[in-house]
Amino acid sequence: MELRDYIRGLRRHWLAILLMTLVGAGTGYGWTLLQTPVYTAYSSGYIASTQSSDVGISTIGDNLARGRVPSYLEIAGWRAVAQNAIDTLELQTTPEAIVNRVEVTNPANTVILRISATGSTPESARALAEAWIDAMITEIDDIEGDGSEGSAPVTVIPADIASLPSSPSFPNVQTAVIVGAILGFGFGVAFALIRTVSDRRIRTAEDVESKTGIAVVGTIPLVPGLTDEQRLVGLSEHHGGKGENFAVAEALRSLRTNLQFMDVDHPPRTIVVTSPLPGDGKSTIACNLALTLAAAGTAVVLVDGDMRRSMVAKTMGLPGGAGLSDVLAGRAELTDVLQRTPKSVNLIVLAAGSVPPNPSEVLGSERMRTLIAELARHATVIIDAPPLLPVTDGAVLTHQADGALVVTSVGKTTHDLLDKALDTLRKARGRALGVVLNKAPLRGVDASPYSYEYRREYVSNSKEAAEPVPAADRVTVPADLSDLAEADAGARRGRRGPTPT
Template identity: 60%
Template sequence: MELRDYLRGLRRHWIAVVLMTMVGVATAFGWVLLQTPVYEATANGLVQSKATAEQGGAVYGDSYAATKVPTYLEMVTWKVVAERAGEILQSDESPEELAARVNVVNPQGTSILKFTAQAGSPAEAATLAQAWIDALGETIDQVQSTSSDGGAPIGIYSAAAASVSNAPVFPDQRTAILVGGVLGLGVGIAFALVRTASDRRVRQADDVQARMGVPVVGTVPASAALASDHRLIDPSITSEKGGGFALSEAFRALRTNLKFMDVDNPPRTIVITSPLAGDGKSTIACNLSVALAANGEPVVLVDGDLRRPTVARTMALPGDAGLSDVLAGRVELADVLQRTATPNLFVLAAGSIPPNPSELLGSDRMRRVLDELATHAMVIIDAPPLLPVTDGVVLTHQADGALVTLSVGKTTYDVADKAIDALHKAQGRVLGVVLNKAPLKGVDSSAYSYEVRKGYVPDPSSPPSASASPESDVLGTIASSASAPTFEGRPQREATAATAGPDFAQESTLLTEEAAESGEVRFDDLVLDASEVTPSGRKRRARRN
């Protein structure tokens, strides 16, 4: 992993980092509240000769007192001093406990002893410091007494009362909170880095290409519009509101990448699949078909998921008869091929759910059906997931290649590698990967992020382009009169009406009546008409005329 990956991980888990920092601060603050505050008081004692004050001889007295300072500094730690201080304070604490709360130092070059005492309140700390000075003075008189009155020639004098601070010296709230925050921040950063290093989910297109060796041919942004039953996106959307433009642009980009995928031998039959269910393969297949058809190219969308078909519901078409019925020999292909509201787009629904989907999809009849369709149009097949069942692998072997759909932030590289490996073992061609549900904003968004800027989106108030031709509605007019053409003039079979239901039977009857009046309908003729709607098709038709 590179540095940018770790920085991206910190951005991705910034909430966790902030939360852990706050937890560290809160923990430190709670610890401060649970501690007993300790206050500190300081008192100074001057070591001075008693004769100096009474008889003169200041120089000699001061020099002699200075020689006693180290001795008195050592006497402070005596147990007898602590016991005497306890008697003065009338404390129940042991001498050792009292001595632990008193510290005495001698500032360099002075005859002063600095007593620092700690207690649970400022007054107690001041009293303890003063008591220790008095106890030391009495001990000195007892040990070094030379006069008849029992006093020592050198004494210790307290010039003023102990100085007390109202702020406790322990715990230090500011330091504790700072340390807690730093520790929480460190734990949060460590958590984010560990999660980033161990994250095996698909995130970025560059990482997918580097790790899997498969090109990313498209990135589809996440949108609430794709979560409904009717998951079709209008390819003509140019408004940036609601993310419709981002979706339309994503499928247009995918369409363009397919065009330039193999210029010498472009794929005509493409399987859309995914490692597991829920990655959005059916949505990608339907919208890619719409985008291809919007470009003027005849497209046949085949629902190859014979276990859980969804194409018919998404395209708002009857799905009782379809591919399984054709493969079983109950109906002809032309009988169940349906037109859609999108010009140039035909749909072959899954039909009845068979007990043996894999055998049907891997049959020679399935190959002939795909070859026949690919002769007249580009074929997009919605296949089942690769890992739960073998249907997707079988269909990829029958087709020119497969596009594998991966969910950003959901699909792991382990699962994706297994899916790609399954296709390679079946000698299937992997055309590329489509990243689905990519966030429009945030750390995992793409570099372009589909951000619509001025100049990219045409003004909705502007009149339509003059290049639009009324011939683009030709196929829609034909679709309103019939739902399925026939191959080579073969008539509609009665089995189709019985299998597909009354709505499909009514549309089939309309087609039969129209065919009787105007002649037999050929699928390749209809596709030819559809292709001539495009500018290049119109030029070819003009040359023939």
């Protein structure tokens, strides 16, 4: 994976990172509410010798006081000092416990002792700081003097009376929230990176092409809120492409162009549209591709080769009834079951027909091969085939066609499923014309970096859509394949211009 893949993963999971950051900050704040507040009070003492008016003696006493600083720092941590403070304050605790609540320090190059004492209340902290200095003075008098107050030649003089702390020193709410947010952010980033590394779902065309070696010939965007009728872009030949399905129509035109230039000398005439698993939108893509090709003036026959779960007739708004299986079984003539659709004059639909007990054998029969070849002589044949992994029907049809378009869902189909589907085609000696990425987001992290900004002039105007054909008019129209050839030739002459006389 490259750096841009990790960045894309962080952008894709930005909501999870944000939520984990907020959870971390909230956890830090909640932790502070569960803690017992601790207050810290500070007091100071000055180490000095017995005052004397003689300058020389005062100088000697000052030097003596400086020499006593390290010793008094040690005395400040004695159990005897702690016991004196306990007796003074009448506390119910032990010297070992109260020593941990007091810290005595000496600022560099000074004879000052700084005492910091903690307590559960501001008053107890201040009282302990003041009592500790008094206890030190008492202990120093016992050691260096005769035991009476102020008898030691060098003593500690209270210099700064402890003030009442206004806020607790522990816990620090701001620090706890910041640390919690940082930890939450770190967990969020780790979660996003792990999900990115372990995510096997198809996201971009570059991933598909680099891992499979098969070209992505189309990326069909997902436009939420469209009905099944609006997802059929064949209506675009009646309007200027300003409707809600403009993005889909443009993507399908790009797919049509890629198919036309795929093999200039021998362009595919029989194209199977399949997918690894159900639910990838292959039937909708097949119908839309047929309508898009027909909109360009090409004669197209759309064949529903999914006999197990036929969707073409329903999607195109045509009656089911007899169809492909009946023709192959000899129960109906081809011209009797071909249906024209009001959505395009250049498109003819062959429904799936009744469900046979052995669809794979029927689709792999010599009659099916002959039928496809006959249709391909006069028109481009688009076959909606079953998914490749659950059944073998799609692979059988691909073997008889020029190739297959494998439809995958962005963010749903995994690379493993796609690899298995392509391997199924290879084993059946079928050709994969390319991969179509379906349901790709128009915007966001997973949007194609090569796609332009689609116009989204959503116009809910019924005048731009084709008028629905009444059910009474949707009749089966017998059609001769020679009519398809004549229509195809006429369309080609129309594109070349009038024949010179």
